[in-house]
Amino acid sequence: MLKVSKTIIAMLIFGYAFLFTPILFLIISSFSDSEIPGNWTKFSLRWFYEVLEDEDLVRAMITSLKIAFISASGAVILGTLAAVATTNTGIYFGKNFLTNAIVVPIVMPEIIVGFSLLMLFISMESIFQFPKERGVMTVAIGHIMATMAYVHMTVRARLLSFDKSLEEAALNLGARPLTVFFKIKIPVISKAILSGWLLAFTLSLDDLVIASFLTGPGSTTLPILIFSNVRIGLSPAINALATMIIGIVVLCLIGVYLLSKPKNGKED
Amino acid sequence: MNKIFVGCCLALVIIGILRMERTTKETVNVYGWYGIISNEILKDFEKDTGIKVIYDVYDNNDSLEAKLLATNSGYDVVFPSFIPYAARQCAMGVYTKLNNTLIPNLKNTQGAITEKFQKAGGDTTRMVPMFWGTIGIAYDEEAVKTIFPEAKEVTYDMLLQPENIKKLSRYGVSFPEEYIDIFPQTAVFLNLLDDGSFKTPEKIKEYVKHFRKIRKYIKKFSSTTLIKDLLSGEVIVAIGCSDNAWRAIQSAKKVNKKIKYVIPKGYATLWIDCIGIPEKAPHKENAHKFVNYLLRPEVAAKLTNNTGILVNIPEAHKYFDKEFVNDMQVCPRDNEMLSEMIMGNPSRNSDDIRTDKMATRAWSQIRMNDFDYLGE
Numbered sequence: 001m002l003k004v005s006k007t008i009i010a011m012l013i014f015g016y017a018f019l020f021t022p023i024l025f026l027i028i029s030s031f032s033d034s035e036i037p038g039n040w041t042k043f044s045l046r047w048f049y050e051v052l053e054d055e056d057l058v059r060a061m062i063t064s065l066k067i068a069f070i071s072a073s074g075a076v077i078l079g080t081l082a083a084v085a086t087t088n089t090g091i092y093f094g095k096n097f098l099t100n101a102i103v104v105p106i107v108m109p110e111i112i113v114g115f116s117l118l119m120l121f122i123s124m125e126s127i128f129q130f131p132k133e134r135g136v137m138t139v140a141i142g143h144i145m146a147t148m149a150y151v152h153m154t155v156r157a158r159l160l161s162f163d164k165s166l167e168e169a170a171l172n173l174g175a176r177p178l179t180v181f182f183k184i185k186i187p188v189i190s191k192a193i194l195s196g197w198l199l200a201f202t203l204s205l206d207d208l209v210i211a212s213f214l215t216g217p218g219s220t221t222l223p224i225l226i227f228s229n230v231r232i233g234l235s236p237a238i239n240a241l242a243t244m245i246i247g248i249v250v251l252c253l254i255g256v257y258l259l260s261k262p263k264n265g266k267e268d
Numbered sequence: 269m270n271k272i273f274v275g276c277c278l279a280l281v282i283i284g285i286l287r288m289e290r291t292t293k294e295t296v297n298v299y300g301w302y303g304i305i306s307n308e309i310l311k312d313f314e315k316d317t318g319i320k321v322i323y324d325v326y327d328n329n330d331s332l333e334a335k336l337l338a339t340n341s342g343y344d345v346v347f348p349s350f351i352p353y354a355a356r357q358c359a360m361g362v363y364t365k366l367n368n369t370l371i372p373n374l375k376n377t378q379g380a381i382t383e384k385f386q387k388a389g390g391d392t393t394r395m396v397p398m399f400w401g402t403i404g405i406a407y408d409e410e411a412v413k414t415i416f417p418e419a420k421e422v423t424y425d426m427l428l429q430p431e432n433i434k435k436l437s438r439y440g441v442s443f444p445e446e447y448i449d450i451f452p453q454t455a456v457f458l459n460l461l462d463d464g465s466f467k468t469p470e471k472i473k474e475y476v477k478h479f480r481k482i483r484k485y486i487k488k489f490s491s492t493t494l495i496k497d498l499l500s501g502e503v504i505v506a507i508g509c510s511d512n513a514w515r516a517i518q519s520a521k522k523v524n525k526k527i528k529y530v531i532p533k534g535y536a537t538l539w540i541d542c543i544g545i546p547e548k549a550p551h552k553e554n555a556h557k558f559v560n561y562l563l564r565p566e567v568a569a570k571l572t573n574n575t576g577i578l579v580n581i582p583e584a585h586k587y588f589d590k591e592f593v594n595d596m597q598v599c600p601r602d603n604e605m606l607s608e609m610i611m612g613n614p615s616r617n618s619d620d621i622r623t624d625k626m627a628t629r630a631w632s633q634i635r636m637n638d639f640d641y642l643g644e
Contacts, residue, residue, distance in 0.1 A: 035522050036499045055307055056325075122339055133342045133550075212331060216342045217297035218322040228302035228325040230492050 023246065030239035047240035056225060057241060064205055064222040067136055071143035072201035076193055078144065079151025079200075084185070086152070087159040105149045114213035117142050121214070134216030142214045143204040150203065151196035158192035159185070194256065202249075294319045296554040299326060299335070299343040304399070305562075306574050313561050319554045329353045336362050340548045344555035347399070350385065350540040351448065352624070354395055355614030363394040363544040370556035371396075373563035380606040381580040385540055388611055396559065398568075399541035399577045402609065403449045404531035404597065406494060406513035411439060411504040421530045422505055428457045430481045437485035440503030445491040447631035450507060451475055452610045453535045465613055465620075467627045479634045489635050495519060498527055509539065514576030514598045530597050538609040541577075 033044035051057055086099040105113060121131060121138055131138055162185070170180045186193075208223040215224065226238055298305070302325040310321040326332050329349050335341040336348075336357060348354040357363065368374055377396060385397040407422045415435050416426065426432040433441060444450050447467075454475050455461040487503055494508040495516040513529035520527040543562070545555045561567060568579040569587030576592070578599060585593065585601065592599055600606060615621050633639060 035519050036496065039500065056302075056323075118338060125340065133340075135342075213334075215324070217299075217324060220324045224327070225302065225325055228327040230327065 026239055027243050027246065030236065030243040032236065034236065036236070047236045048244070050235075050237045051241045051244065054237060056220075057222075057237065060220050060222045060225040061241070063136060063219055067140050067143060067211075067219075067221060068201045068204040070136075070140040071147060071204045072197045074140065074144040075147040075151045075200040076197045079148045079196060080155050080189070080193055082148065082152045083155035083159055084181070087156055087162075089164070102152050103149055105146050106153075110146065110207070110209040111213075113146055114142060114210040117145070117210070118213045134214055135219040138214040138216065139211050139219060139221065140204075142210040143200075143207060146207070146210060147200035147203045150199050151193075154196040154199065155189055155192045158189045162188055198252070198256070294551070294554060295322055296320075296345065296551050296558050297322045297324070297343045297549075298345045298558065299324050299332065299341070300345075300347040301325065302327070304347065304571065304575050304577060306570070309562075309567060309570055312567075313558065316561065317554075317557055319557060321558065333357065336546060341546060342550060343546060344549040344551045345558055346544055346546060347541055348544060350390060350395075350397065350542050351388070351612050351614050354542045354544060355389060357544070358391050358394055362546055364547045364549065364552065365393055366396070366545065366559075367556055370553065371560045371563065373560050376563050376565060376568075376581045376583055379580060379582045380603050381538075381540065384538060384606070384609070384611055389614055389616070390540075390542070395542040395544050396563070397540050397580050398543045398562070399571075400580055401510040401539055401576075401578055402531045402600065403444070403453075403507065403509055403537040403539065404513065404529055404535075405505060405507055406498060406516055406527060406529045407505040408498060408501070409526045409528045411501075412436075415439070421528065421532075423530075423532050424453055424457050424535050427505065427507070428454060428478070428482065430485070433482050433485040436505055437487070440487040440497075440501075440505075441485065442488045442490055442494070442497055442503040442506040442508075443486050444507050445489050447627050448612060449491065449509075449537070449539075451627065451631075452537050452612065453507075454478060456535050456610070461610070465623070466610075467612075467623050469623060469626060472623070472627050472630050476630050476634060476639070480639050483634060483637050483639075499523060499525065510578070510598050511576035514592070514595075517595075517598075518576075528597075529595075531600065534608070536600070536605070536609045538606075538611045540580075540611075 029040065030047060031043055031045070032040045033046060034041040082098075082102055086095065086102065088095075117138070118134075121134060124130060125132065166184055166188075167180055170184050171177070175183065206223065208221075208227060211221045212224055215221065229235070229238065296319050298321055300323065305323065310323060314320055324343075326335075332346060332348055333353055335343070336346065337360070348357060354363075366374070374396065377398070381400050382392065382397055386392060390397060405422045405424070405427065412419070412422055416422075416432075419426070426436065427441065451472075452461070452466045455466040455471060458474055458478060460466070460471050460474060488497070490497065490506075491508060491512075494506045494512040497503045498506055498516050499519055510529060510531075513527070517527045517529060543559055545552060545559070549555050562571070563581065565581050565583040566587050568581045569584040571577065572579050572584065573587075573589050573592065576598065588599065593601075596605075600609075613620075615624050
């Protein structure tokens with residue numbers, strides 16, 4: 001048994017409390033019967049039923065999940081390809097520039113990303129008649145642009161520690177570069193891809209700024225709806241919704257953990 | 269296996285993009301505040317006309333304005349606040365001229381509010397002054413009684429007189445977020461209101477001077493959280509709009525509190541929200557049908573009963589909830605009361621815009637409690 005000093009335990013408790021108290025408080029208050037968010041009266045599930053009956057909330061949640069899914073998938077594809085390109089040992093024109101430029105969306109304020117994309121879509125519309133209307137697709141494009149850099153970072157980190165000799169051996173044995181990519185590289189970096197996907201998914205689900213610039217008819221996302229809701233006075237249904245989302249996220253995380261658990265105690 | 273995974277992702281992205289391009293049946297795209305038009309009304313409209321309503325929400329007028337000014341917004345019907353937003357947007361040519369033959373119910377909107385709207389320069393050929401309400405004081409009756417046992421109701425004297433608000437400040441007083449909701453009353457209080465605008469440079473200086481004395485007694489500036497603030501006891505007096513106050517009164521009953529709303533005589537300020545159809549609306553005809561539907565007295569009354577926002581349709585009054593109609597403060601009806609209400613003027617020229625900016629700056633100084641620089 002490892003001996004742990006009291007200071008470390010205290011720090012640990014403080015750290016966890018700092019991280020999880022607000023979430024815990026939110027989860028507890030979502031089970032309250034009270035009309036006022038954050039006020040405990042008695043246990044009830046009524047706000048959960050109310051969430052499921054509220055068409056606007058459910059529709060906004062579906063829109064948000066759809067956008068998050070599309071943009072996470074798109075970001076993973078583009079981000080992975082970018083990472084492969086920037087870690088390529090070959091020297092080609094503009095490689096350094098690409099490596100640095102791809103990080104720009106991370107450091108760029110979201111409001112500028114959103115506004116510049118809006119301007120782009122407006123001028124594209126007047127020149128090419130496309131996109132005809134802003135909506136789910138334009139928001140997804142914005143999110144792909146913003147989250148691609150994060151996927152690139154996670155995948156690139158994995159690729160940098162990737163054993164080059166595996167690739168060389170495969171090539172030596174007659175595998176074509178594409179086969180090497182799918183049979184060697186993708187399996188090795190699959191965990192990085194998965195975590196990149198989850199990261200992009202969460203970032204997209206969470207985004208308000210870019211979305212509020214790029215939405216059009218029929219694409220109100222959940223964050224926009226919650227923000228608009230404030231005018232009427234926040235209902236405890238939002239707490240219940242948040243609890244549901246946390247529940248889903250926790251389930252996903254457990255799933256990911258079980259999937260990525262090293263088999264036979266061996267790490268890949 | 270990984271090929272399959274990548275393939276699936278690609279396929280889903282493509283399906284997703286294609287599905288978005290599909291055309292549906294007749295639609296009308298409405299962009300409005302959260303919750304002002306209930307799903308029931310939208311469904312009834314669809315049943316009636318076969319037109320599907322796509323309802324999107326925004327959280328403030330600025331989001332709406334950004335969408336409208338960024339050319340083709342894709343929306344057919346929007347609900348901007350009259351001053352300063354709709355007035356300004358109308359002057360920029362954002363709204364199309366309404367086709368009166370498609371909106372026969374437009375005649376229902378005649379009345380004192382429409383007159384006020386026109387007097388303030390509202391263009392009724394492009395906008396319908398549909399929703400309105402007042403700015404007044406909502407307060408927790410019992411809590412205030414313990415501090416001012418003699419007072420029948422809360423007055424602006426209690427909120428703007430330094431020694432009075434000092435007594436209330438222990439329990440929390442909240443003021444509105446925007447200057448337009450409080451400067452007119454301050455002008456009345458300081459005896460500065462005349463026929464001209466309430467925001468001339470001299471008057472604004474007076475307001476700042478006055479707020480300097482009472483700023484430290486104001487707990488928060490918020491227009492949106494009135495209900496929560498009053499119910500949770502964070503504040504006991506809040507200046508805010510009548511519809512929020514009405515919902516607070518209703519929710520308070522469920523938690524055994526008594527909240528009251530008053531518009532003290534001479535201090536009542538009026539706000540109006542309009543309906544407009546943007547110039548580039550893709551479904552103009554459907555938009556007219558939708559507006560016409562909303563202007564039916566029985567439909568309009570539903571809007572009021574759901575939200576507490578009054579509709580500018582005198583005939584709808586008979587469909588209002590009894591309790592709502594009986595509260596003369598929340599639902600002021602007689603013409604004398606209405607004609608007395610204060611309403612600002614929209615900005616017309618560069619001078620007005622300059623004073624607007626000055627008022628905004630003065631108000632943010634007040635809010636931030638930073639009076640070092642008293643702008644020229």
